[in-house]
Amino acid sequence: xxxxxxxxxxxxxxxxxxxxxxxxxxxxxxxxxxxxxxxxxxxxxxxxxxxxxxxxxxxxxxxxxxxxxxxxxxxxxxxxxxxxxxxxxxxxxxxxxxxxxxxxxxxxxxxxxxxxxxxxxxxxxxxxxxxxxxxxxxxxxxxxxxxxxxxxxxxxxxxxxxxxxxxxxxxxxxxxxxxxxxxxxxxxxxxxxxxxxxxxxxxxxxxxxxxxxxxxxxxxxxxxxxxxxxxxxxxxxxxxxxxxxxxxxxxxxxxxxxxxxxxxxxxxxxxxxxxxxxxxxxxxxxxxxxxxxxxxxxxxxxxxxxxxxxxxxxxxxxxxxxxxxxxxxxxxxxxxxxxxxxxxxxxxxxxxxxxxxxxxx
Ligand SMILES: NC(=O)c1ccc[n+]([C@@H]2O[C@H](COP(=O)([O-])OP(=O)(O)OC[C@H]3O[C@@H](n4cnc5c(N)ncnc54)[C@H](O)[C@@H]3O)[C@@H](O)[C@H]2O)c1
Ligand SMILES: [Zn+2]
Numbered sequence: 434x435x436x437x438x439x440x441x442x443x444x445x446x447x448x449x450x451x452x453x454x455x456x457x458x459x460x461x462x463x464x465x466x467x468x469x470x471x472x473x474x475x476x477x478x479x480x481x482x483x484x485x486x487x488x489x490x491x492x493x494x495x496x497x498x499x500x501x502x503x504x505x506x507x508x509x510x511x512x513x514x515x516x517x518x519x520x521x522x523x524x525x526x527x528x529x530x531x532x533x534x535x536x537x538x539x540x541x542x543x544x545x546x547x548x549x550x551x552x553x554x555x556x557x558x559x560x561x562x563x564x565x566x567x568x569x570x571x572x573x574x575x576x577x578x579x580x581x582x583x584x585x586x587x588x589x590x591x592x593x594x595x596x597x598x599x600x601x602x603x604x605x606x607x608x609x610x611x612x613x614x615x616x617x618x619x620x621x622x623x624x625x626x627x628x629x630x631x632x633x634x635x636x637x638x639x640x641x642x643x644x645x646x647x648x649x650x651x652x653x654x655x656x657x658x659x660x661x662x663x664x665x666x667x668x669x670x671x672x673x674x675x676x677x678x679x680x681x682x683x684x685x686x687x688x689x690x691x692x693x694x695x696x697x698x699x700x701x702x703x704x705x706x707x708x709x710x711x712x713x714x715x716x717x718x719x720x721x722x723x724x725x726x727x728x729x730x731x732x733x734x735x736x737x738x739x740x741x742x743x744x745x746x747x748x749x750x751x752x753x754x755x756x757x758x759x760x761x762x763x764x765x766x767x768x769x770x771x772x773x774x775x776x777x778x779x780x781x782x783x784x785x786x787x788x789x790x791x792x793x794x
Contacts, residue, residue: 435653439572440664442592447572447656451645453599454485457533457560458493464595466531466556470495471521473544474535475504478562481605486535486560498524502540509543509579511587517547521555531556531594537563538570542585545576549591557593563606564614565697567598568621568655573663573673590668598656600648611641612733613697616679618651619728620704621658624678627770629654634724637731674774677751678764679704682787685750689741701734702790709786710778711765721769737792743784750783 434450448460461470470490474483479501490497500520502508521532532555534544541559548557559571577588603611615633622630632650633640639647659676666672683703686694694702708725711717726736738746750761763778 435649437653437657437660439592439596439660441574441667445592445594445596447596447598447660449567449598449600449649449652449656451599451601451649453597454482454560454602455489457486457597458490458495460595460597461490461495461531461558462493466529466558466594467494468496469524469526469530470497470533471524471526471530472497472499472533472535473502473517473540473547474499475502475537475540477504478536478540482535482562482602490533498526502536502543504539506539506579509539509577511578511580513543514547514550514578517544518551521547521551526551526555528552528555531558533558533560534571534593535560535562537561537566541566541570542575542577542588545591545593546578546588549576549589554591557591559593559596561596561598562602563610564603564652565610565617567600567603567652568614569617569659571596571598572656572659574667575669596656598652600645600652603648604643608641608733609695613695615640615732616697616701616704616729616734618655619725619732620676620678620700621655623704623725623766623769624675624764624772625658625662625770626654627768629658630728630769633732634728637728641732674762675764675772678766678772679707681751681761681763682706682746682783685746685748686738686741688749689745690739694735694739698735701729701732702736702738705729705736706738706786706790707763708766709790710763710782711767713782713786714765714778717766717768721766724769738787738790740791740793743787746787747780747784 437447532548534541561567561571574590574592577585580586636647679700683699687699708722766772
């Protein structure tokens, strides 16, 4: 097992290892939790892993109530939160009753939001079950629900007491879910951790075959990279922005495609586009960009823009309201493992890169 300490608030640990799910009860006891516990999960995760999780919790003396949230982004909603409040209240959950968010990012976000607000906050434990949730959404304390068309618009910063990442659970993900999580994992290699990037390059086949040692290594490095970034900027006022590497053009592609190009795929394309901009500005070497493209392709991710025009993409790119009209904030690489934030990218260069990276060109 590996451990990452997140230096936020009182500090909390991320435990990463194979088979941790069955021991979750004793991990909770170790940080002083006991009595009742509420598990929030979805039908897929419950069917696959619910028994193992609940048995371990009961064996450690917890009285468990399980709430189910149906699968899908549309259930990250106020309606779901309202129902969960009722179920917590019916179970007579108290200020010390932990809420265990057992699922992917959707469950982590909505259950986290409920934990942040019920009785002004009850202990939250993240038990992430997708690669994306283990390397990204369970770390850093952002919890949220969607409101109408506004994604993640109602939320809070609320740090968990503990994160338990059992890498064995990743074995049942679809190849697409795995590669979506890999896009963000590769991102950490570029923004923060050159060693992780090199490891992915030499061990990708083991990762894709769900080798336990390889999964533990990449989840550990990625979680550590995210923890290091968020600890320097808890409330997302500046430095956390580097986590948006690949997300400026990526967001434009994801939205312009009507979300047919999913988030991980869009970020993959966005990372290539940001690197191409950096190459053309003389900041980054083409051979490093080639290494990135190669790795993304081997991870099953796209590196070219699907058939979408500049006119469709540019208006939907992520804007920073503090920056003058027409300008974008970009996170650009200087080397693998080293990025910086800039607003000095000319819109005409952005446009040209989008045109040149179109798969039809
Ligand atoms: N809070 C943050 O900082 C943050 C960061 C990034 C993303 N997010 C949010 O995360 C969400 C996306 O998360 P996601 O990609 O995990 O999606 P998800 O939660 O929808 O899970 C993806 C699919 O995998 C299934 N699944 C989960 N665990 C499984 C397992 N072990 N085996 C088999 N199937 C499993 C789920 O049932 C679901 O169908 C979005 O709502 C996004 O906004 C939040
Ligand atoms: Zn992302």
